[in-house]
Amino acid sequence: MRASTAATLLVGLLAPFTLAAPTAETALTPGGFRVAANIHQIPSGGSLAHVGSEVHVFSANGTVVHKVTPAATKVKAAVSPEATGWVAYASWLNTGSSPISSFTTTWKVPAVPAANHGQTVFLFNSIEPNSGDAILQPVLQFGPSAAGGGSFWALATWYLVGDQTFFTTPVRTTAGSTLNGVITLTSSSGSLFNYNSAFSNVAGTTLTVTGAAQLTWATETLEAYAVTSASDYPTGSTVFSGINLKLASGAVPTVAWSHVSDTADGLTTTVNTNGATNAQITIAY
Numbered sequence: 001m002r003a004s005t006a007a008t009l010l011v012g013l014l015a016p017f018t019l020a021a022p023t024a025e026t027a028l029t030p031g032g033f034r035v036a037a038n039i040h041q042i043p044s045g046g047s048l049a050h051v052g053s054e055v056h057v058f059s060a061n062g063t064v065v066h067k068v069t070p071a072a073t074k075v076k077a078a079v080s081p082e083a084t085g086w087v088a089y090a091s092w093l094n095t096g097s098s099p100i101s102s103f104t105t106t107w108k109v110p111a112v113p114a115a116n117h118g119q120t121v122f123l124f125n126s127i128e129p130n131s132g133d134a135i136l137q138p139v140l141q142f143g144p145s146a147a148g149g150g151s152f153w154a155l156a157t158w159y160l161v162g163d164q165t166f167f168t169t170p171v172r173t174t175a176g177s178t179l180n181g182v183i184t185l186t187s188s189s190g191s192l193f194n195y196n197s198a199f200s201n202v203a204g205t206t207l208t209v210t211g212a213a214q215l216t217w218a219t220e221t222l223e224a225y226a227v228t229s230a231s232d233y234p235t236g237s238t239v240f241s242g243i244n245l246k247l248a249s250g251a252v253p254t255v256a257w258s259h260v261s262d263t264a265d266g267l268t269t270t271v272n273t274n275g276a277t278n279a280q281i282t283i284a285y
């Protein structure tokens with residue numbers, strides 16, 4: 001009895017400390033909500049390099065300003081059920097022996113959504129390795145994210161690898177602007193691949209990463225969080241056009257785009273022109 005009283009007392013004393021164990025603060029990225037301490041802004045003019053198991057962040061003058069060791073995890077795994085995540089997209093997986101050397105997409109910044117409930121809308125072309133553990137993506141964003149943002153459109157290029165996230169400083173843009181999302185394989189050596197991604201016509205959006213895994217899964221995507229009504233999306237549709245894929249061999253791959261819609265929420269993905277030369281894919285809201 002005494003022991004049990006003591007045990008109860010002990011539990012009573014320890015419980016507040018046990019419960020107080022802090023849960024890590026998270027912030028929104030194009031890979032869902034991720035631990036905020038693992039989200040890094042790349043200095044203006046800076047770059048990224050895989051060095052062994054680490055990723056080094058370089059400032060514009062070549063100084064290493066940060067070193068992190070990513071823990072392997074799927075970049076889409078962080079998407080929880082209540083966070084909508086990837087709602088409508090088209091994709092193609094390169095299973096051939098020659099790597100994708102270039103992936104370009106053109107689209108127009110839509111009008112801002114009619115409603116603002118604190119939602120976040122991401123529109124991008126992207127490319128991932130076979131493992132699903134990384135993604136390189138020039139992203140158009142409306143609403144808040146770990147990179148900043150608000151009730152306006154902004155552009156940033158993101159690289160997520162394992163549990164680590166990197167982004168360039170967001171640059172504001174306006175409805176009607178034409179965007180060119182570009183992902184380029186600049187060189188490779190064995191299993192190490194060097195990439196460059198940017199909105200080619202927007203200064204400050206270039207992200208260079210060296211020593212990455214080969215990127216094989218190309219997508220055109222609408223991703224959204226905290227949407228509570230149809231008017232949280234832009235009206236009409238987003239037409240991803242000028243979709244061009246090239247291989248390191250110099251060949252143009254034979255591409256049939258897979259597509260995913262969210263018809264329950266009125267979002268449809270349509271492949272208007274298939275292939276890897278001036279393909280066109282429309283996501284209607």
Ligand SMILES: *[C@@H]1O[C@H](CO)[C@@H](O)[C@H](O)[C@H]1NC(C)=O
Binds near residue numbers: 043
């Ligand atoms: C290089 O950049 C870093 C970070 O911005 C800065 O601290 C450092 O002083 C710079 N070094 C030189 C040699 O300019």
